[in-house]
Amino acid sequence: MMHLLLFLAVLLATSITYAAPIQYESKKIFIISQKPTLIPHYMPQAKSATILANVTDPDLSRDSCGSVKMGFRTLWTCRDTAIRVPGTNQFAFVFANTAGWTDHQQDEAPAIQQGGPIGAGSDGTNSILLMKGPRPTLPTFYPLGPNMCPNSGACDDGASRWTAWPDSPPMVTDTALNGTVTAYTWVSNNKMVSSSMEQLTPQPSTTLFKMTYTPNLNPDVLPAVSTVDGNFWGEHEIAYGTYGNVVKGEYAYLYGLLHLGGVALARVPVDCVENKSQYEYYVDGKWTSTKPAIDDPAAAVPNAGTTGQGTFYFSDRAQSYVWIGQASISVSADFYISTAPNPEGPWTSPYLLYSGPNGDGDLPSYSLQAHPHMLREYDDGIYLTWTQYFKLSTYAAYVTPLVYVSFV
Numbered sequence: 546m547m548h549l550l551l552f553l554a555v556l557l558a559t560s561i562t563y564a565a566p567i568q569y570e571s572k573k574i575f576i577i578s579q580k581p582t583l584i585p586h587y588m589p590q591a592k593s594a595t596i597l598a599n600v601t602d603p604d605l606s607r608d609s610c611g612s613v614k615m616g617f618r619t620l621w622t623c624r625d626t627a628i629r630v631p632g633t634n635q636f637a638f639v640f641a642n643t644a645g646w647t648d649h650q651q652d653e654a655p656a657i658q659q660g661g662p663i664g665a666g667s668d669g670t671n672s673i674l675l676m677k678g679p680r681p682t683l684p685t686f687y688p689l690g691p692n693m694c695p696n697s698g699a700c701d702d703g704a705s706r707w708t709a710w711p712d713s714p715p716m717v718t719d720t721a722l723n724g725t726v727t728a729y730t731w732v733s734n735n736k737m738v739s740s741s742m743e744q745l746t747p748q749p750s751t752t753l754f755k756m757t758y759t760p761n762l763n764p765d766v767l768p769a770v771s772t773v774d775g776n777f778w779g780e781h782e783i784a785y786g787t788y789g790n791v792v793k794g795e796y797a798y799l800y801g802l803l804h805l806g807g808v809a810l811a812r813v814p815v816d817c818v819e820n821k822s823q824y825e826y827y828v829d830g831k832w833t834s835t836k837p838a839i840d841d842p843a844a845a846v847p848n849a850g851t852t853g854q855g856t857f858y859f860s861d862r863a864q865s866y867v868w869i870g871q872a873s874i875s876v877s878a879d880f881y882i883s884t885a886p887n888p889e890g891p892w893t894s895p896y897l898l899y900s901g902p903n904g905d906g907d908l909p910s911y912s913l914q915a916h917p918h919m920l921r922e923y924d925d926g927i928y929l930t931w932t933q934y935f936k937l938s939t940y941a942a943y944v945t946p947l948v949y950v951s952f953v
Contacts, residue, residue, distance in 0.1 A: 586864035587884045589952035591899050596948045598657045598672035603664025604629045604644055606636040606942035609912035610931050611714035615726045616760030618646045624710040626681050629664050631679050634941055641698045641709040644686040645678035646764045653921050665942035674947055677764035686755055690775045708735045715756055716790045728756040729818050731786035741780040748804060751778035751784040764855060773819050783839050785811040789857035802852055807845030810889055827889045848883050848892035848923045850889060856915035871913040878903055878910035878931045899950045904933035926951040
């Protein structure tokens with residue numbers, strides 16, 4: 546009898562949720578079940594922030610760079626890139642997109658150096674994270690399609706251009722035993738008025754690119770890029786993958802923007818990225834094989850980003866999905882954060898994490914990015930970058946500050 550009383554006392558000490566019958570020796574008794582533990586949302590706050598360096602190849606003015614680790618280096622993919630005119634601080638000839646490498650220290654932290662060549666983002670004495678790699682050539686890293694005014698994107702009419710701007714860095718889906726990396730990127734097929742940047746393709750189609758790379762000591766060797774499908778997502782379709790992506794377990798989770806505002810989510814097995822028949826879409830709280838329309842409000846995942854540019858990742862340390870990026874109508878270096886236990890949520894309402902210094906141009910700061918692969922195992926924080934844009938009279942090049950924000 547004493548054993549039974551002790552057994553019941555332990556059970557009664559737990560939270561009451563419902564009664565359930567169990568067999569104890571020869572009797573059936575009712576016990577009080579233990580209430581499942583509720584895990585609170587991961588909601589980090591900034592403890593401190595240190596601007597570490599400018600990410601730069603001083604001979605190149607690079608706009609809107611994102612990064613991913615491939616092998617023992619970080620690969621950066623950037624938008625418009627101009628070459629410095631020798632002996633001057635002027636930059637000329639714009640390439641629609643480029644790629645380059647930065648190195649890591651032995652402890653895996655970014656290999657920041659004090660001083661370096663004078664040029665974009667570098668006065669010869671300030672700290673830089675030196676970007677290496679080949680000089681830009683045509684075709685660009687992500688080549689333009691055959692109907693997109695190849696190879697530069699600038700059309701013969703002198704008034705329009707195709708951009709081929711990556712909004713997110715490559716998504717790594719596999720690293721083989723020999724180190725060969727497989728990755729994918731979705732790039733919107735944007736066409737715009739050259740002078741005003743007015744978009745001529747409001748809901749453009751999307752190209753899927755595949756990259757393969759075997760680690761090489763030569764920084765001039767970039768991943769090989771091939772076009773899987775120049776119309777992977779058609780016009781007036783949700784461009785899943787362009788807004789962000791994260792690989793976790795057997796799935797790649799892909800985020801895209803809805804036409805009327807909001808963020809949509811799809812998933813696909815990591816080894817089936819090229820096969821649209823294997824995709825599932827999160828609509829009305831469940832996964833379905835039916836792709837939603839670009840203006841379907843049921844496809845919106847609340848608070849999965851602000852619709853401003855940013856980065857999705859999974860934090861092993863916090864066991865949480867994280868989005869960090871820019872407010873939807875902001876042109877400032879105000880980094881917002883949202884977190885969730887699952888890719889589909891529930892996501893916390895985005896809140897301000899960190900504010901960085903801005904440029905003084907018409908678009909002071911944009912293309913806010915997080916770089917989780919730069920973290921060491923014991924780091925509790927995040928590396929962030931953004932593009933500072935200045936008046937031509939202030940500074941003639943794009944600047945990409947790198948900051949480390951530690952968490953409380």
